[in-house]
Amino acid sequence: xxxxxxxxxxxxxxxxxxxxxxxxxxxxxxxxxxxxxxxxxxxxxxxxxxxxxxxxxxxxxxxxxxxxxxxxxxxxxxxxxxxxxxxxxxxxxxxxxxxxxxxxxxxxxxxxxxxxxxxxxxxxxxxxxxxxxxxxxxxxxxxxxxxxxxxxxxxxxxxxxxxxxxxxxxxxxxxxxxxxxxxxxxxxxxxxxxxxxxxxxxxxxxxxxxxxxxxxxxxxxxxxxxxxxxxxxxxxxxxxxxxxxxxxxxxxxxxxxxxxxxxxxxxxxxxxxxxxxxxxxxxxxxxxxxxxxxxxxxxxxxxxxxxxxxxxxxxxxxxxxxxxxxxxxxxxxxxxxxxxx
Amino acid sequence: xxxxxxxxxxxxxxxxxxxxxxxxxxxxxxxxxxxxxxxxxxxxxxxxxxxxxxxxxxxxxxxxxxxxxxxxxxxxxxxxxxxxxxxxxxxxxxxxxxxxxxxxxxxxxxxxxxxxxxxxxxxxxxxxxxxxxxxxxxxxxxxxxxxxxxxxxxxxxxxxxxxxxxxxxxxxxxxxxxxxxxxxxxxxxxxxxxxxxxxxxxxxxxxxxxxxxxxxxxxxxxxxxxxxxxxxxxxxxxxxxxxxxxxxxxxxxxxxxxxxxxxxxxxxxxxxxxxxxxxxxxxxxxxxxxxxxxxxxxxxxxxxxxxxxxxxxxxxxxxxxxxxxxxxxxxxxxxxxxxxx
Numbered sequence: 001x002x003x004x005x006x007x008x009x010x011x012x013x014x015x016x017x018x019x020x021x022x023x024x025x026x027x028x029x030x031x032x033x034x035x036x037x038x039x040x041x042x043x044x045x046x047x048x049x050x051x052x053x054x055x056x057x058x059x060x061x062x063x064x065x066x067x068x069x070x071x072x073x074x075x076x077x078x079x080x081x082x083x084x085x086x087x088x089x090x091x092x093x094x095x096x097x098x099x100x101x102x103x104x105x106x107x108x109x110x111x112x113x114x115x116x117x118x119x120x121x122x123x124x125x126x127x128x129x130x131x132x133x134x135x136x137x138x139x140x141x142x143x144x145x146x147x148x149x150x151x152x153x154x155x156x157x158x159x160x161x162x163x164x165x166x167x168x169x170x171x172x173x174x175x176x177x178x179x180x181x182x183x184x185x186x187x188x189x190x191x192x193x194x195x196x197x198x199x200x201x202x203x204x205x206x207x208x209x210x211x212x213x214x215x216x217x218x219x220x221x222x223x224x225x226x227x228x229x230x231x232x233x234x235x236x237x238x239x240x241x242x243x244x245x246x247x248x249x250x251x252x253x254x255x256x257x258x259x260x261x262x263x264x265x266x267x268x269x270x271x272x273x274x275x276x277x278x279x280x281x282x283x284x285x286x287x288x289x290x291x292x293x294x295x296x297x298x299x300x301x302x303x304x305x306x307x308x309x310x311x312x313x314x315x316x317x318x319x320x321x322x323x324x325x326x327x328x329x330x331x332x333x334x335x336x337x338x339x340x341x
Numbered sequence: 342x343x344x345x346x347x348x349x350x351x352x353x354x355x356x357x358x359x360x361x362x363x364x365x366x367x368x369x370x371x372x373x374x375x376x377x378x379x380x381x382x383x384x385x386x387x388x389x390x391x392x393x394x395x396x397x398x399x400x401x402x403x404x405x406x407x408x409x410x411x412x413x414x415x416x417x418x419x420x421x422x423x424x425x426x427x428x429x430x431x432x433x434x435x436x437x438x439x440x441x442x443x444x445x446x447x448x449x450x451x452x453x454x455x456x457x458x459x460x461x462x463x464x465x466x467x468x469x470x471x472x473x474x475x476x477x478x479x480x481x482x483x484x485x486x487x488x489x490x491x492x493x494x495x496x497x498x499x500x501x502x503x504x505x506x507x508x509x510x511x512x513x514x515x516x517x518x519x520x521x522x523x524x525x526x527x528x529x530x531x532x533x534x535x536x537x538x539x540x541x542x543x544x545x546x547x548x549x550x551x552x553x554x555x556x557x558x559x560x561x562x563x564x565x566x567x568x569x570x571x572x573x574x575x576x577x578x579x580x581x582x583x584x585x586x587x588x589x590x591x592x593x594x595x596x597x598x599x600x601x602x603x604x605x606x607x608x609x610x611x612x613x614x615x616x617x618x619x620x621x622x623x624x625x626x627x628x629x630x631x632x633x634x635x636x637x638x639x640x641x642x643x644x645x646x647x648x649x650x651x652x653x654x655x656x657x658x659x660x661x662x663x664x665x666x667x668x669x670x671x672x673x674x675x676x677x678x679x680x681x682x
Contacts, residue, residue: 012679013674015568015679016568016569016673016677016678016679017567017568017569017573017673018569018573018672018673018674018677019672019673019674020674021568021569022672037397040502040503040504040581041503041581042429042502042503043398043425043428043429043564043565044396044397044398044425044426044428044429044431044491044493045396045397045398046394046395046396046397046429046495047393047394047395047396047397048393048394049393049394049395050393051393052388052389052390052391052392052393052395052494053387053388053389053390054387054388054390054393055385055386055387055388056378056385056386056387056388056435056437056470056471056492057384057385057386057437057471058437058438058439058471058472058473058488058490059439059473060439060440060441060473060475060488062441062475062477062481062482064481084384084385085385087384087385088383088384088385088387090385094397096397096398096399096490097399098399098400098401098439098488098490099401100401100403100441100486103679129397130397130398130399131399132399132400132401134401134403134680135679136403136483136679136680137679137680139480139483140403140405140482140483140680141403141481141482141483141486142477142480142481142482145441145482145486147399147401147439147488147490149399149437149439149488149490150385151397151492152385153393154387161381161383162381162382162383163381223384224384226358227356227357227358227362228357228358228359228362232358232359240381240382330360331359331360331363332354332357332358332359332360333354333359333360333361336357336359337357338353338356338357338444338476338477338478339475339477339478339481
């Protein structure tokens, strides 16, 4: 059913729970995602976790285009939820997947996306435990949306939260700011810039595990700066922790392609999304060790300390500009980029 | 922001992670769904379960129309996932919610839907632990889709699965077949039939708890016959358990309105969805007790034994017709009703 014809398309019958649904589930999903939890194909999966102390996170992915340099909606859906669970200090173990597919979607594209998801699950060491598929008539959804919901087990003795930043701590960013957003902008607009821009889309639970193993309670906040970018994530943290944050413009890693895209289209790279970087807030004396761990990770070689937590900035996020001045980096007030993740 | 103007609409800015997103989350979601798990509003929620032996289920809801007699997409999204978790013999405790909303959607409609979700959560005794909201440009989704993913803790000594039906056991249906499907058809087509058709949409975890308390291991399968109805759910069970199932037409409760709708439009009510009924497969000597428990539940007063598990039907689901003949009730082969849940 799946490899006879490259033009075969999803029909409404694939979403009706009948024979076609069963073939879709068997041929595409069950074979790619096979696991002891998924294989019984009951309406819910039974999972045996070593503890009931878990982290739980959900995300819907509506990105456009669904294939982009550095990934696709499937890889993003796994990495995004893995990173949200990991950033709470938990070890992600199981993921549920909900597909909403437009009638007429190509089987071959679905197979590619499902293949990316399976690859990223293997990479991150997580398993898909349960799923759901809906097919809606043409025009009721744009191509394909994916929800992933993740469960991880929490580490004993570790408590991370956006509300736990303390004055005197440092802020690390593990990779160049805004590179996922820049890649999507280039892909959408077919911009002709020097050098290709690849999304940083990847799971970072292995990095989180190393950091917490080595540095434990010195780290109090981890967050992946997705929608709204570094600026928005730092604003969330400053509000939740009731602290000021100063970041230093010359210390923030930003790739030349991201700069070029931002200048051409008038975006501020601090508001562009990452999908494979973390903001880490930690005690100042742990910074060197944390940076060494980051630099030994293939996706975090450009990690840098970009600022610090302060008690004197009126609870604002402030950028110390390259020119020496200071400006407030506020929450994004208006629109920016829809469907970035 | 939410009650000044009945015509206020969701904009793309509500989905961008900036200021408008934070207002939406604070004013609509955090106030309706407030819980110790949700309130920190981190990217993942920390949950303390009494055991790591859980059931985990996901469902995306794309129903059209979003408001229908007997419920709306919000009530359905909670009840549907509660029932999927409960039908595995687990006690549902926590739910994640992912909204995908079309630009221009009315705030007042979102508030109604969120209110229904909060009500159904209270009714079912579950809490919303974490969530996500995406807003997509007009035309990229039809109004609103909701994903809910649920976690429940399993009961010791209970193992339910579609693969555990045994010859000699009986089949109970706890309410009139196909009534959710019939209600949606009437709502869509504005059919003028005698008597209003209300969806049976409701959480049945309280019923499941009573049944398992009283009957324990006598029950081996529970399933809510949603998409594809009773016929599809029984076919799934017969395949997974490698057994035949005989159902008796005159014993299957079907409301007169459902019959009327089916006759007018040429549907078979056995393939129409329920959203507040269960198929229960249990030892024959437990049937009377199970029916007494069902009949004392306000939503299951028409529960009936509708058939039995057999080893002589070649693994098929067979209907003993009112006229005395027998016919095979197969999986649905073609299309039926898109966007029924």
